[in-house]
Amino acid sequence: MNTTTQPTRTEPTILNGVDVTRLTGTIKAIQQDPGLGDFKFRARNEWDIGGHNVATIDTFHGTRQEMEHKHPFVFDADEPAVLLGEDSGANPVEFVLAGLSGCMTTTLAYHAAGRGLKIDEIRSEYEGDIDLRGLLDIDPTVRPGYREIRVKFRVKGDIDAATVQELVRKSPVFDTLSNPVRIRVDVEKID
């Protein structure tokens, strides 16, 4: 039994739906053998027409093995009519917000579980600003991407707001957007 005096801490195997025993084991395994933590995630995309294209996600690499999801995840991306599309899918910048939302949420649930903090509910909202003058080459001083993203979390559970602020910032997508990522592009012309 844990004899800690912090009333909100417990030591269950499962907390917030996270297997804390396995989480702790994963951390120890990667501490001892950092190569186990090298993951590669992938997507492939096929253009249909106009703003419509289809992304597929199936394989990834981790713990020194090639892995695949239970089944491929397939996403239609399109643009709404105002952006000259048919609206047959979310648009690509919206996918980024969906990814940010999933990542900040999961990071909060996992890290809270690792600290023994029980969470009952997490709801969040995301809004990002894009000035089309960037994409459309109207003004070279305007960036094409998000200028700013605002996030609002509403959290119910044994965790204070400052800890939520701390934990959501550990999110890989939060870091991916907040800090520059090098993207290498190779182009092959096919006949």
Add this chain to the structure above:
Amino acid sequence: MNTTTQPTRTEPTILNGVDVTRLTGTIKAIQQDPGLGDFKFRARNEWDIGGHNVATIDTFHGTRQEMEHKHPFVFDADEPAVLLGEDSGANPVEFVLAGLSGCMTTTLAYHAAGRGLKIDEIRSEYEGDIDLRGLLDIDPTVRPGYREIRVKFRVKGDIDAATVQELVRKSPVFDTLSNPVRIRVDVEKID
């Protein structure tokens, strides 16, 4: 009639599935009234349990109006078993690659259309590296997000590889990932 001597240039109304007449009109309208180009994109997210949460995308703002998609787009995010989830959806960092793929593809199709360059096929692959020592707080010098993303395009059409390289870099998601975005986070504790 256009009297240009460049053989790959034509002036159709529709090219690459893009209504070039409307694209040109949109650019002129925003040049005259930049506020029309201020867009806001949104997502909201509700945590289920563990690594499973659900993002919904429905409304956005553009051309000084509130707008909504034909229907909401709903995305389950989860983690694969090796990352302690149930694999009931792509994981959040994979959503980012899906968004990047859709954005680079659409940006290429639209900008090529704007230049009168006909494209027949666009296929692309994305792979990004994540070192779990960042997310898991094992090494504070390791970033939680993508260290690098590699992209491979295969393009068929009346466009050369250098122009593809130029155009895909105009993508809003390419810029969002390549350069820092400010993210403001507000947290409300609810009972």
